[in-house]
Amino acid sequence: MQRREPLGGAEFAPETTYLNSASSGLLPRRSAAALRAAVVESASYGTMGRDYFAAPNAARAAFARLLDVPAERVAVGSSVAVQSALIAASLPPGSEVLVPEGDFSSLVNPLGSHPHVKLRTVPLEALADAVRPGTALVAFSAVQSLDGRIADLAAVREAARAHGARTFVDATQAAGWLPLRAGDFDYLVSGAFKWLLCPRGTTFLAFGGDASEDSAWPAALHAGWVAGEDLDESTYGLIRPAATARRFDEPHAHFSYVAAEHSLALVEELGVPAVHTHNTHLAAYYREGLAARGLTPRPAPGSAIVSTPGLADAERRLTEAGVRISVRGGLLRAAFHLYNSTDDVDRLLSLLA
Structure with a gap:
């Protein structure tokens, strides 16, 4: 298989063999430099900086371009759980919400714990077929955190439309490497600290549909002063x-x-299609190496995440050798991103041997 060097050039020079982007991404050098400058600035201008809104507005616009949705349809936040709770609170009492079994808790728990919601779970592969009359919302991750399985996005979307259900997609494990259109779904949320290379505390919520259809938006239940039309008039009352x-x-x-403003700019410069090709090439190369050693990862065709049973005990040895990787649900989970290379895959395979 063709050798691959990292994308991003001098933006990355990790001291580790970093294969853990499904947990958190690496911060590009340009983002780290901007962050250091902002910290210095805060010593004279306060922790909101000289312009509190410039960076989130630039990041919002970049995320919107990456997900092919108008920036006016994107909100900035701090966590997927907060955004999921907002969607849950917008549902009428008694609403049925359909979710895949074992999906990530930040998406599922705010929905399932809301007193007005009836949560129903089915296997991921059965999600589209399980949509039925009376289903109000189908909520699911585009890519599963545990094992990298990619949802049949088109099938779920069409099934939901056929039954009048809304769709709520968590793109945290997908945005940045898997081509997506936020407009294909009613709601799309993404924590940006993994594949989008941003710090923790950066999350985006996109609203699909026609930008003129304001009636489709839920109530702004947690609106504070930053959510006002006129910020000069939104401080009190x-x-x-x-x-x-x-x-x-x-x-x-x-x-x-x-930092997010600069990280998203880098992803834009490289292009999601190029990152997708790079990541999936490395994942396929790793799967081939596992097969040659008699090891079989969980099936996740086309994914940048490869999770393998029977290797959980290797995590400590890999960490001691400078390989950053994770274990989830007894599976050794490797995540391949733009700063990885075939040399990284070879090193991992040699250590596993």
Whole structure:
């Protein structure tokens, strides 16, 4: 198989063999430099910097371009769980929400713990067929965190439309390497600290559909001053919510979004299709190496995440050798991203041997 060097050039020079992007991504050098400058600035201008809104607005616009949705339909936040709770609270009492078994808790738990929601779980592969009359929402990860399985996005979307259900997609394990269109779904949320290379505390919530269909938006239940149409008039008392998805903004973590602006710019420069080709090539190369050693990973065709049973005990030895990797559900999970190379795969395979 063709050899591959890392993408991103001098933006990355990790001291480890880093194969853990499904847990958190590496911060590009440009983002780290911007973050250091913002910290220095805060000593004279406060922890909101000289311009509190410039970075999140630039990051919002970049995320919107990456997910092919108008920036006016994107809100910035801090966590998937908060955004999931917002969607849960928007549902009528008694609503059935359909989710895959074992999906990530930050998506599922806020839905399942809401007193007005009836949660129903089915295997991921049965998700599209399980949509039925009366299903109000289908919520699922585009890519499963545990083992990298990719949902049949088109099938679930069409089944939901056929039954009048809305769709809520968690793209945390997909955005940045798997080509996606947020407009294909009613709601799309993404924690940006993994494949989008941003710090923790950066999350985006995109609203699909026609940008003029404001009636499809839920109530802005956690709206604070940053969600007001006129920020100069939104500091005290009841506010007039913004006319755009900014009405769902949370007061953002300034330093996180300063770095996010630059990280997302790098992903844009490289292009998601190129990153997808690179990542899936490395994952396929790793699968071939596992097969040659008599090892069989969990089936996840076309995924950048490869999870393998029977290797969990290797994590400590790999960590001691400078390989950053994770174990989830008894599976050794390797995640291949733009800063990895075939040399990284070869090193992992040799250590496993």
